Amino acid sequence: DTEVTQTPKHLVMGMTNKKSLKCEQHMGHRAMYWYKQKAKKPPELMFVYSYEKLSINESVPSRFSPECPNSSLLNLHLHALQPEDSALYLCASSQDPRGGETQYFGPGTRLLVL
Amino acid sequence: AQSVTQLGSHVSVSEGALVLLRCNYSSSVPPYLFWYVQYPNQGLQLLLKYTSAATLVKGINGFEAEFNKSETSFHLTKPSAHMSDAAEYFCALNNAGNMLTFGGGTRLMVKP
Numbered sequence: 327d328t329e330v331t332q333t334p335k336h337l338v339m340g341m342t343n344k345k346s347l348k349c350e351q352h353m354g355h356r357a358m359y360w361y362k363q364k365a366k367k368p369p370e371l372m373f374v375y376s377y378e379k380l381s382i383n384e385s386v387p388s389r390f391s392p393e394c395p396n397s398s399l400l401n402l403h404l405h406a407l408q409p410e411d412s413a414l415y416l417c418a419s420s421q422d423p424r425g426g427e428t429q430y431f432g433p434g435t436r437l438l439v440l
Numbered sequence: 441a442q443s444v445t446q447l448g449s450h451v452s453v454s455e456g457a458l459v460l461l462r463c464n465y466s467s468s469v470p471p472y473l474f475w476y477v478q479y480p481n482q483g484l485q486l487l488l489k490y491t492s493a494a495t496l497v498k499g500i501n502g503f504e505a506e507f508n509k510s511e512t513s514f515h516l517t518k519p520s521a522h523m524s525d526a527a528e529y530f531c532a533l534n535n536a537g538n539m540l541t542f543g544g545g546t547r548l549m550v551k552p
Contacts, residue, residue, distance in 0.1 A: 330483075431476075
């Protein structure tokens with residue numbers, strides 16, 4: 327089973343709201359990733375967690391706050407977002423953070439910021 | 441620095457025709473290469489992966505890709521297109537840090 331689940335599927339929020347995106351995998355993977363994808367563009371890496379520790383932050387604004395409570399779960403906390411943050415947010419996981427490991431993607435959360 | 445270039449942001453084929461999606465890469469080290477497919481409003485699904493075991497890689501749904509070191513290419517092919525193949529296709533490369541570098545994507549349209 328190579329399933330990564332994400333909730334919610336859709337999210338609409340105002341610029342003053344606080345919300346969270348959730349990602350879960352039960353494949354025993356030790357690396358997890360957050361990507362942002364704008365329409366008609368490839369995914370852009372935001373964060374990488376390796377063995378539950380943040381290893382890469384691709385200069386993402388502080389209004390996005392990742393959290394990895396355990397090896398199966400990855401959250402992305404959202405606060406004071408801007409309309410330009412509207413996008414598809416994808417979570418992925420891989421066996422470990424070594425090069426060449428396949429990343430398996432979830433279905434994404436489509437976020438609209440009003 | 442590494443990069444991936446997908447030639448043709450849109451490719452249109454007739455149902456039953458050959459599908460050819462082009463991908464060229466630049467990498468200072470032997471690359472791991474991937475093709476992913478994304479259907480509308482969905483995440484990315486792995487089609488196939490090159491790991492240097494064989495230059496011709498077979499994937500799901502009848503797709504295959506050939507690694508060509510001299511041309512630094514990893515083109516994706518399928519002998520006969522189906523309507524269900526209409527989607528966005530991404531070629532990607534990753535390195536020792538397992539960070540994926542994506543190409544710009546190619547939208548495949550299949551005409552009946």
